[in-house]
Amino acid sequence: KAGVTQTPRYLIKTRGQQVTLSCSPISGHRSVSWYQQTPGQGLQFLFEYFSETQRNKGNFPGRFSGRQFSNSRSEMNVSTLELGDSALYLCASSGSSSGGNTIYFGEGSWLTVV
Amino acid sequence: EDQVTQSPEALRLQEGESSSLNCSYTVSGLRGLFWYRQDPGKGPEFLFTLYSAGEEKEKERLKATLTKKESFLHITAPKPEDSATYLCAVQVAAGNKLTFGGGTRVLVKP
Numbered sequence: 504k505a506g507v508t509q510t511p512r513y514l515i516k517t518r519g520q521q522v523t524l525s526c527s528p529i530s531g532h533r534s535v536s537w538y539q540q541t542p543g544q545g546l547q548f549l550f551e552y553f554s555e556t557q558r559n560k561g562n563f564p565g566r567f568s569g570r571q572f573s574n575s576r577s578e579m580n581v582s583t584l585e586l587g588d589s590a591l592y593l594c595a596s597s598g599s600s601s602g603g604n605t606i607y608f609g610e611g612s613w614l615t616v617v
Numbered sequence: 618e619d620q621v622t623q624s625p626e627a628l629r630l631q632e633g634e635s636s637s638l639n640c641s642y643t644v645s646g647l648r649g650l651f652w653y654r655q656d657p658g659k660g661p662e663f664l665f666t667l668y669s670a671g672e673e674k675e676k677e678r679l680k681a682t683l684t685k686k687e688s689f690l691h692i693t694a695p696k697p698e699d700s701a702t703y704l705c706a707v708q709v710a711a712g713n714k715l716t717f718g719g720g721t722r723v724l725v726k727p
Contacts, residue, residue: 507660534713546661546704546717559714593660597713606651606713608660 507609515615521582524612528596535577540591619644623718638721640705641687649708654701695725
């Protein structure tokens with residue numbers, strides 16, 4: 504059974520550009536969450552989607568957005584990139600709508616903003 | 618506000634030297650407490666989920682326990698391959714949002 508797949512694995516962008524990251528959850532999972540991991544702040548929750556609807560959102564500026572498609576695949580977008588957006592972006596999927604199930608992470612997308 | 622604190626921040630062990638990692642939490646209504654292992658450059662690998670005080674789970678050399686205020690991850694007779702960062706996280710509200718602690722970096726020397 505394939506795990507959570509994130510693409511691309513590595514990317515370098517310039518300040519002011521935008522970036523789109525993709526996540527394919529485990530087959531059958533309908534909940535997808537996104538996290539940002541940095542050395543200084545650790546793992547921080549960005550947002551969660553379930554059945555194409557955003558139902559939880561973290562404390563990040565509006566430059567960070569996401570969406571989920573009918574096949575449960577998800578994308579997150581960061582516009583007007585800043586140097587501080589350099590981080591590992593992680594996607595997680597779960598087969599449960601809320602609790603009582605395991606939450607699995609992908610290997611992440613490493614974003615470097617120069 | 619939900620808070621999760623892990624201690625110590627770093628732990629150096631000799632191979633075979635058992636130890637425990639602590640995860641203390643202050644939340645309003647715990648739905649689940651998760652433990653993950655993360656190797657450098659990789660995503661977190663799921664270890665355990667605990668749901669109620671008194672619950673214990675084991676996997677190889679790892680054992681996780683839960684009380685009403687904290688969780689412990691016991692590493693028994695660790696090997697160098699147990700070197701990693703161990704993360705704990707809590708799930709409180711409806712949905713699958715996790716709030717993470719800062720992690721404990723474990724180094725096991727042969």
